[in-house]
Structure formats: C-alpha cells, structure tokens
Amino acid sequence: MHSATVVIVDAVGMLLIAWLVQLVRRDRLYVGYAVIFVLVIGAGMALLTVPGALAPLEWIATVVQRAPALVGLALAFVVLMLIYILSQVTLLSNRLTMLTQELAIREAMSSRQVHDDSTR
Amino acid sequence: MTATAERTPVRVLVAIPAYDEAPTIEAVVRSVRGAVPHFDLIVVNDGSRDATGAALARAGVTTATHLCNLGYGRALQTAIRFARRTGYDALITFDADGQHRASDLVPLYDAFRAGDYDLLIGSRFVERRDYRTEPAVRRVGMHLFSVLIAVLTGKRVYDTSSGMKVIGRRVFETLVARPFVDFHAEAIVYLIESGYRVGEFPIAVAAREHGASMYTPLSVFKYPLKVAFLIVVGALEARRTRRARA
Numbered sequence: 001m002h003s004a005t006v007v008i009v010d011a012v013g014m015l016l017i018a019w020l021v022q023l024v025r026r027d028r029l030y031v032g033y034a035v036i037f038v039l040v041i042g043a044g045m046a047l048l049t050v051p052g053a054l055a056p057l058e059w060i061a062t063v064v065q066r067a068p069a070l071v072g073l074a075l076a077f078v079v080l081m082l083i084y085i086l087s088q089v090t091l092l093s094n095r096l097t098m099l100t101q102e103l104a105i106r107e108a109m110s111s112r113q114v115h116d117d118s119t120r
Numbered sequence: 121m122t123a124t125a126e127r128t129p130v131r132v133l134v135a136i137p138a139y140d141e142a143p144t145i146e147a148v149v150r151s152v153r154g155a156v157p158h159f160d161l162i163v164v165n166d167g168s169r170d171a172t173g174a175a176l177a178r179a180g181v182t183t184a185t186h187l188c189n190l191g192y193g194r195a196l197q198t199a200i201r202f203a204r205r206t207g208y209d210a211l212i213t214f215d216a217d218g219q220h221r222a223s224d225l226v227p228l229y230d231a232f233r234a235g236d237y238d239l240l241i242g243s244r245f246v247e248r249r250d251y252r253t254e255p256a257v258r259r260v261g262m263h264l265f266s267v268l269i270a271v272l273t274g275k276r277v278y279d280t281s282s283g284m285k286v287i288g289r290r291v292f293e294t295l296v297a298r299p300f301v302d303f304h305a306e307a308i309v310y311l312i313e314s315g316y317r318v319g320e321f322p323i324a325v326a327a328r329e330h331g332a333s334m335y336t337p338l339s340v341f342k343y344p345l346k347v348a349f350l351i352v353v354g355a356l357e358a359r360r361t362r363r364a365r366a
Contacts, residue, residue, distance in 0.1 A: 024349070025357050027299040035345045094299070097190055101198045104184035108162055108202055112182045 006048050013045040023087055030090045037083060130209040132159040132229065135199030137192055138216035142171040145216050149179045152214060155222035156229075159212070162202060166195040193302040197295070204292040211292075213303075215283040224284065224323040231321045232286040239291060239311050241277065242284030243320035249278060261344050265305040268348060272355040273312040277320060280305040284323055291316055298357070306350035313358030 020037055023029035047053045134152055138145050145163065152161055162182045165172055167189035176183045184198050196213055203211040212229060214220050224242060232240040245251060251259040265280040281304045287295065291311060300307045312318050 021353055021356075024353050031301060031346050031350055031353075032342065035342070035349050038349065039345070097194055100186050100188060100190060101194065101201060104164065104186050104198050105202050105205065108182050108184035109206070112206075 009048050010045050013041045016041050020083070023083075027094060028090060029083070029087045030093065033083075033086045033090070037079075130233075131207060132156075132210045132212065133199070133203045133206075133208040134159050134161045134212045134214055134225065135196065135203070136161070136163045136214050136216045137166055137195035137199065138163050138168060138172050138176075139166040139189060139192075139195070140168045140170045140172060141216040142168070142175050144218040145172055146175045146179050148214070148216055148218055148220075148222075149176075149181050151222040152225070156225045159225070159229075160208070162199055163216070164195040164198050166190060166192070191301070193300050196303045197300070200287065200292055200295050204289075204296065209289050211287045213283060213285050213287070219325045219327070220284050221324060221326070228284065228321050228323060229286055231319075232288070235319055236317060237286070237319050238288045238316035239308070239318045240286040241279055241282050241308070241318070241320045242286075242323035243279035243282055244323065244325055245278040246320040247322045264344060265347060265351065268351050269305060269309050269312070272351065273309055275312050275318070277305075277308055277312075277318070279320060280308060282323075298354075301346065301350060305347050306354045309351050310354040310358045313355050314362060 017038055020029065020034045020041075024031050024034045134156065136145075136148060136152070141148075149161065149163065152159075160182070162184060163176055165176060165183055165185045167186045173183075173185065184202060186195065186198065190198075199213070200211060210229070210232065212225060214222075214225070220242070228240065228242050231237075245262075251262050254262060262280065266276060266278055269280065270276045281302075285303075294311065294314065294316075295303070295307060298307075298310065300310075308318060
C-alpha cells in the first residue's frame with residue numbers, strides 16, 4: 001500500500017478515535033462499545049502501518065476473492081452507522097437509568113418517612 | 121446523628137449497594153447499625169433477583185430499589201443523589217457481601233474529617249504497598265491502574281477498587297454529573313485531576329463467603345480495557361474542566 005494512503009487511513013482512524021473519546025466524554029456512547037471500536041480501529045491502523053503486517057491478510061483476500069473498492073466503502077458506512085445507532089442506544093439507556101434512579105430515590109424518601117414516623 | 125470525631129453535628133449516610141446478596145445483607149445491616157448507630161443507612165437494591173428485597177424489608181432499613189440491574193456504579197450514584205438531595209455531609213460506601221468490617225467505619229470517618237478529604241479510600245494495600253495476597257490476574261490489573269493513575273496525576277493510589285470509601289459533600293455534584301461506570305479508578309483520577317483531596321486509609325477485608333464477585337471471567341479482559349480507557353478520558357476531561365474554570 002502507498003505510504004500516502006497509509007497516512008490518510010491512519011489520520012481517518014485517529015479522527016474516528018477522537019470522535020469516540022468525545023462521545024464517551026459527553027456520555028453519548030457507553031464505554032464498553034467505544035473500547036471495542038477503538039481496539040478494532042487501532043488494530044486496523046497497526047496492520048496498515050507496520051510493514052509486512054498486512055501480508056497474511058492480503059494473501060487470504062487474494063485466495064478468497066479480490067474485494068472491490070465498493071466493499072470498503074460499504075464497510076465504512078456500516079461502522080459509522082453502528083457507532084451512531086449505539087450512541088442512540090446509549091442515550092436511551094441513560095434516560096432509563098435516570099428514570100430508574102429517580103423512582104428508587106422517591107421510594108427511599110418515602111420509606112425513610114415511614115421509618116421516621118414509626119420511631120416517633 | 122453526631123459523628124464521634126467532631127463536636128459539630130454532621131449528617132453521615134452509609135450506603136450499601138446490593139445485588140443478589142440475600143444470604144449476607146441482614147447481617148451486614150445489623151453490623152453497620154451496631155457500629156455506627158448515629159449514622160443513617162440506605163441500601164440500594166440494584167434489581168436483585170433473589171430474596172434481597174424481602175431481607176431488607178425484614179431489616180426495616182431505608183431502601184432504594186432499582187427496577188432492573190443498573191450496575192455497581194449506578195447504584196452508588198443513586199445513593200449519592202439521595203444524599204445530595206436530603207442534605208447529608210458525607211456518604212460512606214460499604215459492600216453488601218460481608219467482606220468489610222463495620223468496626224472500620226468510625227476510624228475511617230474520623231480520618232476523613234481529620235484530613236479534610238473529599239474522598240478517602242478504605243485501602244487494603246496502602247500499608248503493605250504490594251498486592252501479593254491477590255490472585256495473579258487481579259494483581260496485574262491493580263498494579264496497572266495504580267501506575268496509570270500515578271502517571272496521569274502524579275499521585276499513587278494503591279487500592280483503586282475498594283468498595284469502602286468516604287465521599288464528602290463537596291464532590292457529590294461532581295460525582296453525579298459524570299457518567300462514572302464503577303466509581304473506582306476513573307472517579308479517583310477525575311477527582312485528583314479536578315483538584316480535590318483524595319487519600320487512603322488502611323482497612324482489612326474478610327474473604328467472601330457467599331455469592332459471586334461482580335467480576336466474571338469475560339470481565340477479566342473487558343474490565344481493564346474499559347477502566348484504562350475511562351481513566352484516560354477522565355483525566356483529560358478533568359484537565360479540560362479545570363482549564364475552563366480557570
């Protein structure tokens with residue numbers, strides 16, 4: 001692979017990782033999902049950057065089928081959509097968490113009131 | 121509700137997050153009540169599927185019940201929200217599995233007040249400063265988190281996963297505003313980097329006799345990655361918040 005391509009792919013990878021960190025920081029993406037994406041992106045960047053690391057994969061790809069460039073684009077789209085969907089799932093989960101916590105706090109406040117009344 | 125260490129009346133809440141802890145929870149509640157009758161107590165029943173709820177009803181303790189399991193960090197967050205809303209000065213977290221000794225509560229709280237801490241960790245390792253007694257995998261994880269925190273904050277914390285901590289009112293707001301997953305290493309690094317006073321105080325823990333640890337075989341791989349990621353994000357976020365405040 002051309003070194004210019006590697007630089008571009010690495011730069012895109014770094015941007016994606018920065019975006020993921022930003023999403024986690026803002027509580028928009030659960031850290032468990034982010035870790036998986038960061039690991040996969042990091043591994044992909046390492047494979048492209050380290051000379052010879054991609055050779056076994058290239059050999060497999062050649063043997064199985066030469067993937068058209070469109071497949072790469074489709075994969076990138078799927079990854080972006082996955083991040084987006086998981087971020088929406090995280091938002092929904094956060095809202096449910098807040099609701100559950102609020103119900104629990106209200107229960108605790110009323111049960112404390114009952115205990116206080118019974119000990120008076 | 122006057123703490124033993126001080127003349128000033130303070131309101132202290134002991135919070136016990138519990139998930140499927142029916143065999144131990146009543147004894148734990150009894151031991152805490154016996155050791156610190158002047159502190160209030162809340163148990164956060166984190167969606168237990170066993171008889172924990174019934175045991176808590178028998179014990180007559182203030183309970184906050186999560187309708188489903190939200191995890192340890194969220195259970196603690198519920199307790200902190202409750203403490204903040206009802207005007208407590210400090211919150212002490214205590215495990216429901218019977219591993220903590222209630223007799224450590226008073227010395228830990230006294231040290232918290234004496235040192236004017238914002239977070240004081242009941243530490244299993246601060247005296248020995250090594251993890252020899254722990255299983256190999258956990259030893260590696262604890263060492264890694266401790267070193268990572270030291271690298272990022274310049275402060276060494278030996279017990280980053282202790283479930284016994286005293287949390288001061290000054291940090292309640294901070295701890296409910298951020299999405300902490302487990303209130304361990306990530307919260308510690310965030311508070312240190314935000315300029316709060318964090319320390320460790322030696323405590324002893326007993327071996328677990330009932331139930332299972334919240335760390336599963338899969339979490340041996342997942343947990344360190346997640347926490348390392350959160351430590352870095354937490355440190356960066358704390359620095360950014362500090363800069364914005366300055």
